[in-house]
Amino acid sequence: MQSVLFVCLGNICRSPLAQGIFEKHIRAAGRDAAYDADSAGTSGWHAGEKPHSGSIAVAQKYGVSIEKQRSRPVHAKDGEIFDYILAMDSANRAALLGEFHFPQEKIFLMRDFAVDGKKGLSVPDPWGHGSDAFEEVYRILDAAILGFVAYLQQKR
Ligand code: 4NP
Numbered sequence: 001m002q003s004v005l006f007v008c009l010g011n012i013c014r015s016p017l018a019q020g021i022f023e024k025h026i027r028a029a030g031r032d033a034a035y036d037a038d039s040a041g042t043s044g045w046h047a048g049e050k051p052h053s054g055s056i057a058v059a060q061k062y063g064v065s066i067e068k069q070r071s072r073p074v075h076a077k078d079g080e081i082f083d084y085i086l087a088m089d090s091a092n093r094a095a096l097l098g099e100f101h102f103p104q105e106k107i108f109l110m111r112d113f114a115v116d117g118k119k120g121l122s123v124p125d126p127w128g129h130g131s132d133a134f135e136e137v138y139r140i141l142d143a144a145i146l147g148f149v150a151y152l153q154q155k156r
Contacts, residue, residue, distance in 0.1 A: 001033075001034060001035070001036055002034065002035055002036070002083045002084070002152075003035070003036040003037070003038070003081060003082045003083050003084070004022065004035060004036070004037045004038075004082065004083065004084045004085075004086065005037075005038050005039065005040060005078055005081075005082040005084070005085045005086070006018040006019050006022070006037070006038075006039040006040075006086050006088070006110070007039065007040055007041070007042060007074060007085060007086065007087050007088065007092050007096060008039075008041060008042075008087075008088040008089070008092055008123075008125075009041055009042055009043055009045075009088075009091070009092060009125065009127075010041050010043060010045055010046045010071065010127065011039055011040050011041030011046060011071040011072060011073070012041075012046045012049055012050075012051050012052045012055070012071050012127075013051070013052045013054070013055050013125065013126050013127050013134075013137070014055075014088045014123050014125065014126070014137060014141070015039035015040065015041065015088060016039050016051040016055055016066045016069045016071075017051070017055045017058070017059055017064075017066060017134075017137060017138065017141055018039065018086065018088065018110065018123075018141050018145065019037050019038065019039040019066070019069065020059050020064040020065065020066035020069070021059075021062075021064055021138070021141050021142055021145045022035075022037050022145050022148070022149070023037055023064075024062075024063070024064050025145055025146060025149045026149060029149060029153065031149075031152075031153075035152070038082075039069065040072050040073060040074040040075070040078065041071060041072070041073055041074065042073075042074055042091075042092050042095040042096070042099070042100075043073065044072075044073035046071040047071055047072055047073055048070055048071060048072075049070065049071045050067060050069070050070065050071075051066050051067065051069055051071075052126075052127070052134075054126060054129075054130075054131055054133070054134035055126075055134060055137075057131065057134065058131070058134040058135055058137070058138045059138070062138065062142075074095075074096070074100055076100065078100075078102070079096075079100060079101070079102035079103060079106070082106065083106065084106060084108060085102060085106050085107045085108070086108050086109075086110045086148070087107060087108070087109055087110060088110050088122065088123040088125075089109075089122035089123060089124075089125070090109065090120070090122055093107055093109055109121075109122075110123055110141070110144050110145075110148075111123060111140065111144050112144075113144045113145070113147035113148040113151055114140070114143045114144040114147050115143070115146075115147045115150075116143070123137060123140055123141060123144070124136065124137065124140070
């Protein structure tokens with residue numbers, strides 16, 4: 001069993017959606033027994049809360065269930081527990097390295113797995129934006145996670 005942690009700032013918009021989309025694709029690939037996924041925020045601002053209604057709605061639209069997730073902050077031990085730690089943006093990645101001192105080799109920028117050839121891009125924060133922003137985040141995450149699942153399959 002390998003484990004994957006998706007990380008954003010609040011753990012209510014991007015990373016819960018990323019976890020849900022990953023679980024959907026890994027199940028579709030018949031590989032759900034091989035991976036354990038979770039998500040967390042570099043802040044604890046929304047600890048205990050459900051995902052944002054915009055994320056729940058866009059997930060539901062594409063057959064992804066995230067409403068049972070609850071926000072939690074990144075824990076110091078996550079750096080030991082998880083095999084892959086996927087940051088939604090460069091600020092999240094900087095916090096995982098600088099504040100949490102997680103091993104650099106475990107940390108990836110989520111969009112670097114998208115097969116569009118562009119590196120260093122962030123998953124934009126939809127917080128405070130309308131449903132179009134959540135739709136855009138879904139589209140970006142779906143492409144990046146398909147690339148990530150392909151990367152995991154290749155590494156087998
Ligand atoms: P997330 O979005 O990092 O994708 O969960 C945010 C949620 C809340 C806040 C910022 C970003 N906030 O400032 O409370």
